[in-house]
Amino acid sequence: DAGVTQSPTHLIKTRGQQVTLRCSPISGHKSVSWYQQVLGQGPQFIFQYYEKEERGRGNFPDRFSARQFPNYSSELNVNALLLGDSALYLCASSLYSGGVEQYFGPGTRLTVT
Amino acid sequence: QKEVEQNSGPLSVPEGAIASLNCTYSDRGSQSFFWYRQYSGKSPELIMSIYSNGDKEDGRFTAQLNKASQYVSLLIRDSQPSDSATYLCAVSDSNYQLIWGAGTKLIIKP
Numbered sequence: 264d265a266g267v268t269q270s271p272t273h274l275i276k277t278r279g280q281q282v283t284l285r286c287s288p289i290s291g292h293k294s295v296s297w298y299q300q301v302l303g304q305g306p307q308f309i310f311q312y313y314e315k316e317e318r319g320r321g322n323f324p325d326r327f328s329a330r331q332f333p334n335y336s337s338e339l340n341v342n343a344l345l346l347g348d349s350a351l352y353l354c355a356s357s358l359y360s361g362g363v364e365q366y367f368g369p370g371t372r373l374t375v376t
Numbered sequence: 377q378k379e380v381e382q383n384s385g386p387l388s389v390p391e392g393a394i395a396s397l398n399c400t401y402s403d404r405g406s407q408s409f410f411w412y413r414q415y416s417g418k419s420p421e422l423i424m425s426i427y428s429n430g431d432k433e434d435g436r437f438t439a440q441l442n443k444a445s446q447y448v449s450l451l452i453r454d455s456q457p458s459d460s461a462t463y464l465c466a467v468s469d470s471n472y473q474l475i476w477g478a479g480t481k482l483i484i485k486p
Contacts, residue, residue: 296474305380306476308473311473363408364473367412370418
């Protein structure tokens, strides 16, 4: 079975630009969570979606938005990029929302210059 | 503020020995606890999940949970050089969102 897929793997953007990151969950999984990880830290929770509805939002500014599609894939959008948005963006897939096992994709490395 | 604390390390362990990794959490409402392994430049990989007090074993790995002490640990027996990685502890809070520690870097010395 295919695992969680994310695209693109690497991305370089300029301050002020907008970016869209994509994620496809494991087949049969209905929940997707997005995390930001900077070097030396654990992942920071951004969003969780389940059955196309937002189930949780972390402490991130409104420049960050996300959505989930009927096929359970998801997009994370970040507007007005700042240098501090440079990080590894991780998508995690789970059967349900809530405190259940999550499986991560390979991540998207975003560099803002 | 809900927190998950881990010793950042590095923790150096001889090959073949037992590696012991520890994690404490602040939210008494936490119900689910996870250990992930992350190699440098890669994404986290789920190793163990534990939901009730006591020990849970899977191969060379044992997770231990003590909710009264708000403490969860991971033991790795017969440590191998391939176990060298950063180990992340994740705890679900009372809203069922995962709160993550910063990770412990483990080095297995041949």
